[in-house]
Amino acid sequence: xxxxxxxxxxxxxxxxxxxxxxxxxxxxxxxxxxxxxxxxxxxxxxxxxxxxxxxxxxxxxxxxxxxxxxxxxxxxxxxxxxxxxxxxxxxxxxxxxxxxxxxxxxxxxxxxxxxxxxxxxxxxxxxxxxxxxxxxxxxxxxxxxxxxxxx
Numbered sequence: 644x645x646x647x648x649x650x651x652x653x654x655x656x657x658x659x660x661x662x663x664x665x666x667x668x669x670x671x672x673x674x675x676x677x678x679x680x681x682x683x684x685x686x687x688x689x690x691x692x693x694x695x696x697x698x699x700x701x702x703x704x705x706x707x708x709x710x711x712x713x714x715x716x717x718x719x720x721x722x723x724x725x726x727x728x729x730x731x732x733x734x735x736x737x738x739x740x741x742x743x744x745x746x747x748x749x750x751x752x753x754x755x756x757x758x759x760x761x762x763x764x765x766x767x768x769x770x771x772x773x774x775x776x777x778x779x780x781x782x783x784x785x786x787x788x789x790x791x792x793x794x
Contacts, residue, residue, distance in 0.1 A: 649673040652698065653684055656716045657707070660785060662740065665707075667699040684717055685780055688769040709768075713738060715780040732759050735790040736772065736781060744781075746774035759791040 652668035659665070672682040687695055694706040730752075735745040748770060750762045762770075763783065772779045 651681065653717060655684060657697070658713045658716075660711050660713055665697070665699065667697050670696055670698070684715060684778070685769060685771055688712070688715065688780055688782075689767050710784070713740070713782055713785045714744075715769075717778045717780070730757050732762065732791060734759055734772075736786055737788045737790070738785050739787050740785075741787075744772065744774060744779060746772040746779065748772055759789060763789060 650670045653671050654668055657665045694708055696704050697707045698704050730750045731747045735743055737743045748762055752761055766783055769780045769782055772781050
């Protein structure tokens with residue numbers, strides 16, 4: 644018996660811990676587990692796998708170690724569509740490399756836990772930062788500091 648799993652490709656730019664970057668495509672399921680719609684890149688980064696297939700130019704597929712990924716940029720805000728959040732928080736993230744990026748994080752925590760520190764302390768390994776209408780998936784392991792007072 645052969646199972647046919649419907650997948651599509653999602654274009655992304657990846658920045659690694661050594662400073663190198665790579666452009667190509669992740670493979671995502673057309674039907675996400677546990678919710679309506681397709682799988683998004685954040686789902687891939689938060690799943691239990693240590694390595695993810697990633698297609699680069701010429702159709703070559705590499706297996707990327709998730710722990711080495713600092714951030715993933717994708718066009719649009721696929722993860723944030725259709726999800727109601729209680730609070731948007733402007734922040735500037737500084738990475739261990741010294742690079743900075745400013746944008747908005749979206750928190751669905753209760754009002755009593757609505758600070759940026761609450762969001763970061765409750766985040767899993769990756770979280771979504773919206774920057775000028777694009778989605779940046781940030782690895783918390785590579786953050787040096789987060790400034791809630793500027794963007």
